[in-house]
Amino acid sequence: MSDSQWRLEVDRHTCISSGMCAGIAPDHFELEGDGSHPLADVVDQDESVIDAAESCPVEAIKVFAVANGDLVAPKD
Template identity: 55%
Template sequence: MWCVAVDGRTCIGSGMCAAVAPGHFRLDGAVSVPKRTELEPDDVVLDAAESCPVEAILVRDADGTVLAPEP
């Protein structure tokens, strides 16, 4: 299981995540929100996190290891 979070203070609402992974992210006003905060592993979520221009998306595995954005 993966955990996904979007830092609403950092997000600029570019919509890249929703474009890359529309099944996992949506824009709510001026910020992105994950459709689910816990989900089965899906590489498209990593792609969305890596595409965020301000690295507002954090993806962790069940152990808490950060999977994206890459350090």
């Protein structure tokens, strides 16, 4: 793991299955019956992941820096 990787989390209780994340970042998120989930827990940095997290209408997606655990997205 390196400074250029992010950890993805989707709060399944908050997720409303809007499908925005899977539409914006289909290489990183998949929509299933009970909501979205990341295809991998740790990914290389990709701007589409940030766009997906910031586009989620209920902010169910969190993106953290692997190196230090800082929240990368969504930003207030």
